Amino acid sequence: MTHKTDMNIFAQLESEVRSYCRSFPTVFTKAKGSKMWDEDGKEYIDFFSGAGALNYGHNDPIMKENLVDYIMNDGITHSLDMGTTEKATFLKEFKETILKPRDLNYKVMFPGPTGTNTVESALKLARKVTGRTDVISFTNGFHGMTIGALSVTGNSFKRKGAGIPLTHTVTMPYDNFVSDELDTLEYLERFLEDGGSGVAIPAAIILETVQGEGGINAARYEWLKKVEEICRRWDILLIVDDVQAGIGRTGSFFSFEKAGIKPDIVCLSKSISGYGLPLALTLIKPEYDIWEPGEHNGTFRGNNHAFVTATAALTYWKDDQFEKKITKQSERLYSFLEDLVASYPELEGQVRGRGFMVGVCSAKEGLSEKIAAQAFERGLIMETAGPKDEVFKLFPALTISDEELEKGLQMIKESVEATVNPKELVTNG
Incomplete structure (x- = not known):
């Protein structure tokens, strides 16, 4: 008889800070591709993808095989920033497969294993390079939970958790934050030009091309x-936080490619390891790589298991077939959401996002959360985003099959129907 976990163990022993387990109240035991199973054997379609850390799905077979072989051959697990065969292999493959074809020239820094680590290193370096202290960020931006990253995060609930004033940052309105008519960058530039604005020339401007936690807002x-032109004109470093929007999530490897820009610093984490293993990169234009040895470090910046799987993940990008698949399915995602909003005016919905980073913002308070809860009951894992959780957010794995995608979309449609027309609810058992 299989042992079944007592759900009370989490409430009894784990901190009150836990969040996702409250939205998905079950105990998961297995995952493969775009599916997860709980201890009762119930199958779920995963439209969450580890909040963007599992763009290639769960337990990719090639990555898994390479990792198991590496472990069984006593490959090095932990190496700080010492040289290892796996790190060298990853660096070479990353340059040849990703940077070179896109005409990008960056030095690669391993700042520590998480997204907030790469953001912290980017902010520190920008201040070191320019000698300035302030950083401009944008409304509804999310960049991490440590103090520096939190200072450029817009969410007031998250900021309050710091317990101290968050300083040396200025928040400007993101694209279309006020209205479609207002040019938010004209507003920003006026602050830079006017000596009476109270805004000093900053060290950097940091942004997400598509804001994830902030509500799936696509610039x-x-x-x-x-923004890039402003940075060049005022000698400001441009930092793109591609932790969630990158690694194919918005359709191309970097989310900024189709905009035709070349940031000075790029922050990557989440899906860069390909397998859900902790890894983060800070990409730095060579002329700005002025760190002193050890000036920024981290104990777990040499995660060789992540180097193994990250190298395997790059095989998806050897040609353009993977990107074409993402483009085709993302068109289906967007058209589905547009049809959904048109079919259910009760949603008071607006489709947002780009690529496989999309969602629907509902003007009705609490409705998106109810839809996500209904979806979970039907066997779909989907989260919400935005300052008031007003967006239900679709983050399927980029490797999802057409059949699995359609099954998940049908569950969303049923969940919307059950939420806006509860009396007409017909369960599927």
Whole structure:
């Protein structure tokens, strides 16, 4: 007889800070591709993908095989920033497969294993390079939970958790934050030009091309291009936080590619390891790589297991077939959501996002959370985003099959129907 976990163990022993287990109240035991199973054997379609850390799905077979072989041959697990065969292999493959074909020239820094580590290193380096202290960030941006990264995060609930004032940052309105008519960058530039604005020339501007936790807000390519032009004009470093929007999530490996910009610093984490293993990169234009040895470090920056799987993950990008698959399925995702909003005016919905990073914002308070809860009951894992959790968010694995995608979309449609027309609810058992 299989042992079944007592759900009370989490409430009894784990901190109150836990969150996802409250939204998905079961005990998971197995995962493969775009599916997960709990201890009762119930199957779930995963439209969450580890909040963007599992863009290639769960337990990719090639990555798994390479990792198991490496472990069984006593490959090095932990190496700080010492040289290892696996790190060298990854660096070479990353340059040849990703950077070179995109005409990008970056030095690769391993700052520590998480997204907030790469953001912290980017902010420190920008201040070191320019000698300035302030950083401009944007409304609804999310960049991490440590103090520096939190200072450029917009969410007031998260910021309050710091317990201290968060300083040396200025928040400006993101694209379309106020309205479609207001040019938010004209507003930003006026602050830079006017000596009476109270805003000093910053060390850097940091942004997400598509804001994930902030509500799946996608900046227009022309807006991103203009940000880069402002940075060049005022000698400000441009930092793109591609922790969640990168590694194919918005359709191309880097989310900024189609905007035609080349950031000074790029932050990567989440799916860069390919397998869900902790790894983060800070990509730095060579002229700005002025660190002193050890000036920024981290005990777990030499995660060789992650180097193994990250190298295997790059095989998806050897040609353009994977990107074409993402493009085709993302068109299906977006058209489905547009049809959904049109079919259910009760949603008061607006489709947001780009690529496989999309969602629906509902003007009705609490409705998106109810839809996500209904979806979970039906066997679909989907989270919410935005300051008030007003967006239900679709993050399927980039490797998902057409059949699994359609099954998940049908569950979303049923969940919306059950939420807006509860009296007409027909369960599927």
